Amino acid sequence: MSFSELDKKFMQTALELAWQGRFSTSPNPRVGCVITRGEQIVGEGFHVQAGQAHAEIHALRQAGQLAQDATTYVTLEPCSHTGRTGPCAQALIDAHIKRVVVGMSDPNPLVKGDGLNILRQAGIQVDCGLYTQQARELNPGFLSRVERHRPYIRLKIAASLDSKTALSNGESQWITGEAARNDVQTLRAESCAVLTGINTILADNPQLNVRRFSALRQPLRIILDSKLRITPAYQVIQDVNSPTLIVTTVSDKVKKTVFDPYPHVSILTVPANQHGQIDLQKLWPALAQRDIGLILVEAGSILNSALLAANTVDEIIYYQAPKILGAAARNAIELAENPQALSDSEWRTVAVEVLGQDCRWSLRHQQST
Ligand code: AOF
Ligand code: ZN
16 A cells, blocks of 8 residues: 555644644543545544543544544454443444554454454545554554563653662662753653552652642552561552552552552552562553553562563663762662673664653664564
8 A cells, every 4th residue: 555645744744743642641542634635634633631532533523523524544344342431433434434444453353453343344535554653653552461461661760870779778769960860750651550569669759740730630559578577557549640550460459448448549469470479461461451551660670670580671761961970879770691692692772862861762662663
């Protein structure tokens, strides 16, 4: 299938529209839609929040009668199911759309090609596959949970020039500057969940929420706490404005009753591995089943290293500050020597950016989608 320059331009607009849902659609995908007649856009829309209208519906409402015989550009296959909202494929048919150009088919088992088939059966010309890679890039979390049955793991590290994340006394707050810290807030805001380990909770008592700009939703806070050491005194329990999920291997129900007065806190019990730690291979599918797609990990070197060793990190966002903390300070990552890495790195650079005095380096794992 070859696409015209006009097709490309309108799909580009649909991709940009989809990105406007960057902070709010989770756990649903970001989707953008444009309806055109000739060279004119007559309707635009993007998905804002789960439970609310899909992108196509917003665009159809704006187009009104002008949707008749028009072309629709949509970044994801129109849905064919009745979920929280009605099937968009039928809405496009009812509006007498003539042609539908689609970025990528929807891997959601409830849709999976049915949307395209319904449209074709109604006599609509359907051209799927324009800017598929860009359409996929919109939704790493959604695609990972649906296609791989596990979340997409993005690891954030804020370190010094010598790759230290804290002084030996644990002090870590001021390694990177204001711009990098603001950027972390946007990373949190676009994630389904922010994940950390119990050691970080006990040492820093973080809030793990979005607070530097107003967000339509707060990400879920996930605390890996194999021995259930957390108590209600910590901020992730006291602050009722974001949900918290404690993951533990402890099955003792009585011990968990201290969290009963906190309805925003839930507990997930996962089997232990042979070292008595949370079995990550069991955890990921359990999280995907709870519709958790994009996870931002903000943790210390033990958890960072465990995740890297288990080959489960898809992306690293590495903020590096021009400071040298010295040998006694804490490392960002501590793994056994790997001579293989000299000739064959598992990581490739996606982008490098300067944020104030710091550097933001984003890397993708070779196995990542
Ligand atoms: C969206 N936004 O613009 C499109 C989606 O629970 P529902 O009814 O909102 O359905 C969500 C599913 O619908 C989603 O997982 C995806 O497969 C499909 N398309 N979803 O949230 C949209 N077009
Ligand atoms: Zn839909």
